[in-house]
Amino acid sequence: MSISADILRGHTDTIILAQLAAGDSYGYEIGKNVSQLSGGACGFKEATLYTAFRRLEQNGMISSYWGQEGPGARRRYYAITPAGRDQLEADRREWSETKAVLDALIVKEG
């Protein structure tokens, strides 16, 4: 986990939306995927993840439903909403600008 929580802060929702843009998924899986995709550089703590789901659902960015697996641990699936896709678009644009701005502020001297 070489990327600190404070730096990830603010990207949590975006990362979740990006995962859901590829298809419905559930908490445990999203957590695993993020760890894997980041090469272990970062990952969500469970509390962080579920807090984010509540927030996103309350804001209408995602919706949820219980999966119909046979017997076994139940899963709550999440789906991105149209509003969520709009938000993701905006977040991606913001991320693009963030990179440019922080490169100017952090990487370059003075």
Next chain:
Amino acid sequence: MSISADILRGHTDTIILAQLAAGDSYGYEIGKNVSQLSGGACGFKEATLYTAFRRLEQNGMISSYWGQEGPGARRRYYAITPAGRDQLEADRREWSETKAVLDALIVKEG
């Protein structure tokens, strides 16, 4: 201010260190520089800035001294310490990794 505070969070100290790496400066000036360098995309609120100075000084990343201007508003100058430069190096490396990881998580689908 198109870059949200939550995204900037965690970069505050790094940005200040990067500014001070180019030479001693004081709060008001650093604030102006950051706004300018970011093209108005982001900026520090005063409270944020001065909180960060306290934190950085307490952690030995910067030191401070009062400027000797003639009459006029007094300025407290800050200088980066060797430990601060080490931290800045580490932060820059982390930023580099952050860009790669978040590109993988946010920009690419699934």
Next chain:
DNA sequence: CACGATACCTTGACAGGCGAGGTATGTTGT
């Protein structure tokens, strides 16, 4: 039947950003 993996959830503490408020000096306009 114990143990680990899967899978969900809540509570309370903590830390950083910042709105709101304050102080003091110098300059500029009327």
Next chain:
DNA sequence: ACAACATACCTCGCCTGTCAAGGTATCGTG
């Protein structure tokens, strides 16, 4: 002379997102 604004500093307390710690339930394996 006096108001208004820019410079320049500071603190208090709220808000929000993260997360350690704790909990629940099911399934497969030894």
